[in-house]
């Protein structure tokens with residue numbers, strides 16, 4: 001049967017937003033900042049979440065690449081990670097100064113103490129958490145992440161997880177981003193945001 005766009009159910013992100021209702025004022029006034037390991041879904045979930053919330057979406061990695069006119073892997077190679085983190089901090093500080101948006105960070109941004117302090121002061125941090133096996137399976141789809149070159153992704157992600165998980169755990173909200181469709185993760189985020197008191 002042909003679907004009539006006027007009468008068919010709306011796409012699920014809209015339903016998810018309607019189900020939760022307006023965000024509490026403490027959330028409405030803040031930028032929602034997605035943090036977590038590579039492959040957690042910060043970029044792809046963030047883009048869809050922004051659509052649901054009718055907010056602007058910005059991916060910090062894309063902003064950095066645009067500002068430097070260079071791919072992240074090339075930046076790491078040419079200037080090193082420390083310099084990249086400095087640029088990342090500056091870009092995130094600028095973005096946190098704008099109207100409330102949905103901001104996807106790169107996996108290491110929240111690990112930097114100064115960047116983390118900026119996010120804590122001006123944003124609401126959402127940790128997308130997923131099993132390492134799921135992350136490893138997702139990250140092989142793109143070969144753009146310099147920290148995942150040289151060994152198998154599960155080993156490299158495991159080493160990063162050991163250092164980083166206690167820090168991601170400081171985020172305001174934690175949401176599972178494991179073996180489920182993006183929409184399920186978005187619904188979980190919306191539910192947590194609706195209950196957030198600051």
Ligand SMILES: Nc1ncnc2c1ncn2[C@@H]1O[C@H](COP(=O)(O)OP(=O)(O)O)[C@@H](O)[C@H]1O
Pocket residue numbers: 036037038039040041042043044045104138139141177178179180181182185
């Ligand atoms: N909840 C999810 N369900 C299914 N696939 C996902 C989910 N989250 C992310 N992915 C997939 O995993 C890959 C990496 O996602 P991405 O958003 O780039 O992660 P990050 O920005 O956290 O590194 C993409 O191919 C994306 O479609």
Ligand SMILES: O=C(O)C1=C[C@@H](OP(=O)(O)O)[C@@H](O)[C@H](O)C1
Pocket residue numbers: 036037038039042043061072105106107108109144145146147
């Ligand atoms: O975890 C990290 O340190 C990094 C994660 C990447 O972003 P994603 O988490 O979006 O892949 C990107 O910022 C860079 O390669 C470094």
Ligand SMILES: [Mg+2]
Pocket residue numbers: 042043044061104105106
């Ligand atoms: Mg990303």
